Amino acid sequence: MAYVRFAMQEQACYRLMFDISKPRLAPLPELFAAERRARATMTDHVRLMVTEGYYKGDPELIGSVMWAGVHGVVTLYLAGAVADGGEFENVLAETMRTITSAYRVR
Numbered sequence: 001m002a003y004v005r006f007a008m009q010e011q012a013c014y015r016l017m018f019d020i021s022k023p024r025l026a027p028l029p030e031l032f033a034a035e036r037r038a039r040a041t042m043t044d045h046v047r048l049m050v051t052e053g054y055y056k057g058d059p060e061l062i063g064s065v066m067w068a069g070v071h072g073v074v075t076l077y078l079a080g081a082v083a084d085g086g087e088f089e090n091v092l093a094e095t096m097r098t099i100t101s102a103y104r105v106r
Contacts, residue, residue, distance in 0.1 A: 003042075003067075004092065007074045015078065018071070042067045055103040062103050069095040 007014040043063030049055040055062060073092045076082045082091055 003070055004074060007078070011078060014074070018075070039063070039067075053105055055100075056105050057103050062099075066096070066099055069099050 043059050046055065046063045046066070047059035050057065050059050050062070070092070073082065073088070073095050076091075077088045082088050
């Protein structure tokens, strides 16, 4: 939810961070370190869930899948393809329910 809050409150920054039209250059060391820290925030919680036996699978992969799902919903919302009035919240909740249930230990 922190990811979603940031995207909603800092839409210009979010769009700048994920503008796919920019050329893919070799990352600067500072940028690479910041990117690793950001990725860790997406996987540390998942790693704990795997360690504690709630989820099964590779924490790095699960974190990436969760990130892709949330990022996709947020990006569609910011592009106007997912509406206000509950659709955004419903799609986001269903995305997370689907992803977490796929990795949950039964």
